[in-house]
Amino acid sequence: MNFLNPVIPGFHPDPSIVKVGENDFYLVTSSFEYFPAIPIFHSKDLVNWEQIGSVLTRESQVNLRNSKSSGGLYAPTLRYHDGTFYMISTDVSGTGNFYVTAENPKGPWSDPIKIPYGNIDPSLMFDDDGKVYVTVQNGAGYESHIIQYEININTGEALTEPIAIFHGDGGQWTEAPHLYKINGTYYLLCACGGTGEEHRSIIAKSTMPYGPFEMLDRPILTHNQLSHHPIQNVGHADFVEDENGNWWAVFLGTRPVNQQFTLLGRETFLAPINWTEDGWPLIDNNEGTVNEMTEAACLLGESNIKDKYIRNDDFNDEKLHPEWFYLRVKEENNYSLTERKGWLRLNGGADNISTVNGVPTFICKPQEHVVMEFKTLIEFAPNQDGEEAGLSVRLSESSHFEIAIKQVDGEKRVIATKTIQGVTEEIGHCIIHKEKIKLSISSDRENYYFKFAEEYGEWNKIGDASLCHLSSEKNGGFGGTFTGVCIGLYATGNGIECREPAYFDWVHYVGENSLNVTEVSVNNLEQ
Structure with missing residues (x-):
């Protein structure tokens, strides 16, 4: 069955996704200087989405009065654990790194709980042994890398000192880290290359949460060699598993008008993940399989295609x-x-x-x-x-x-x-x-x-x-x-x-x- 990408069109970048129960999916995106901040969406089938609210709806949660254009709220990560939703993000114009919680994704969400370390793009990972890790970008440019530390999830207090765990593939701006534990293996998914034409997603895996990590020798998602493809700048991904055991990636991309001018900003795309025999997830490494009309045999519901x-x-x-x-x-x-x-x-x-x-x-x-x-x-x-x-x-x-x-x-x-x-x-x-x-x-x-x-x-x-x-x-x-x-x-x-x-x-x-x-x-x- 075919579906239309992007699944959330228009300025909705940096998507992060969770599944709750059998088939309720929730997704958040960046909002920058706009308020309420961090829109949250719901879907039953991954392709038909409805915005159900925003995470930050009060000035006690975020104050954007001094945020310049393209400032404000960056790159949220949404997670769900033991009956509670967690959204972690960065207010680059004020609070810095923080997270909020809610029992209902429509809210109300708590006031911010600050965390002490990291630059942008923080993520949370709840491990099987009860430990909670913050994985976050640090540094800048070609010195950008990923650090990680354990926190008290009730207070935000760091329980360990931050450790540098990943330095990327040699490109600039290794960022947007997400740590997963899948079938006993820890996977570290990151964006790299900046937000333009070199943008890509890279992945590494380890038997331990702090590594050492073995990196796949090529991006798992990029169009950086497909200059004439209608979808450009793909990357900044997050993974989710559906009720049938199939894995999907949501990620950002752009659709330049006449291959020249990006008007709508970075939008939210969806693609199925294919796993190799040796345990690597692959999406689209310059193969051109992520298209506006995308085919997926395992689609959960009705197509989203309309005239x-x-x-x-x-x-x-x-x-x-x-x-x-x-x-x-x-x-x-x-x-x-x-x-x-x-x-x-x-x-x-x-x-x-x-x-x-x-x-x-x-x-x-x-x-x-x-x-x-x-x-x-x-x-x-x-x-x-x-x-x-x-x-x-x-x-x-x-x-x-x-x-x-x-x-x-x-x-x-x-x-x-x-x-x-x-x-x-x-x-x-x-x-x-x-x-x-x-x-x-x-x-x-x-x-x-x-x-x-x-x-x-x-x-x-x-x-x-x-x-x-x-x-x-x-x-x-x-x-x-x-x-x-x-x-x-x-x-x-x-x-x-x-x-x-x-x-x-x-x-x-x-x-x-x-x-x-x-x-x-x-x-x-x-x-």
Whole structure:
């Protein structure tokens, strides 16, 4: 049976997975500067996933107010032991390495328990004898290596001094360690090569938890010699066994648009593991077997293949769906689903999308498809110059596009803008008089398009912008940009508090399965 990769599309990197019971799988991914932090997903079959919440939902757990873009929460590891879930991660902008616990994966999760040693990418391993090991990256660049020590799982206190156990295959950034015990053998799985084109997963094994480790002489997962493959930068993996005794790997990868520009960031992929006779797990070492259409004879459930992916939110509930992010912090007074039933109210603050380390009034979700449309109905009556509310597609403070209602020189306008490398320019505008306006951002494999319409009127295009400007390649590369594009709703006074709130009646997202895209027409998504 075939399934579609990535199994969790859009900006969902560094996946870590556990199985609980016979067939309940849970998975977490990195969230960086977005809050709530560390989204958690559930699946019964490994290919159809639903986000059920986030791990860190309180400022007592994580404070991202000073987190720069691509800062914040890195590389979580999820583990389950004796009725308790454990999530361990690194807040590179504050707390450092810590873990939290929960009896229910939907939460509530505990406040952080700090651990003393290591740089990034900590992992937990519960051994048969009751010992609990932290395995974590240390050092930097080509000096990067893996250290390990035992902790008291109730307090985080180190019970042993850290020991260097693995130095990788000679490449830079040996990181993302996961220690497993499988059939009596300890396996150490690591990422190596940085997050770009040399990214790979390597593995070693030993009869003892501290080694010495015998390393397989080749990566078990990489596309670093397949420059024309549609999936690139694969690595940073985690293993899980299903109820039938089959093993699977989840890992990150990218899908550069037209083999040039990575827009969606690093996404979560799935592939079956094949074991050699001498006990090595293999996935895809430049063989090209990990594809967007992936074949697996042992698939647990129904395929996830669809032509179009549609999500609607009518804001009729008292809480937002868990897939929505805020930028760094949620300022509670700026958001309401109850003030006006069936509408989301946003109160614009002084910060805007360009404010460095800012906390603008902004809710967003990862863009999951290159060919997509995201639209809304907004009611907004600004009464002072600078008040603005609408849609934004954001990579960082210095790279984002908007279409919005804004008051300029006493006029109410629909205006589209682009911010590229920190410089903001107007794409186009149109004077309007109605209070209820539909706004749309759509994209194909070349551009973003910005349109508006009166509530029951025809759509009018007011401009476009090349999507390459929001790609990782144009914004510091994979060593500088760790996120992907997010798209959402915002309001701002551009330096002052808004006097008038903005109300959003609904949002509608439709994305196209990229395997069905040959001659792309964004207009087809509107039908």
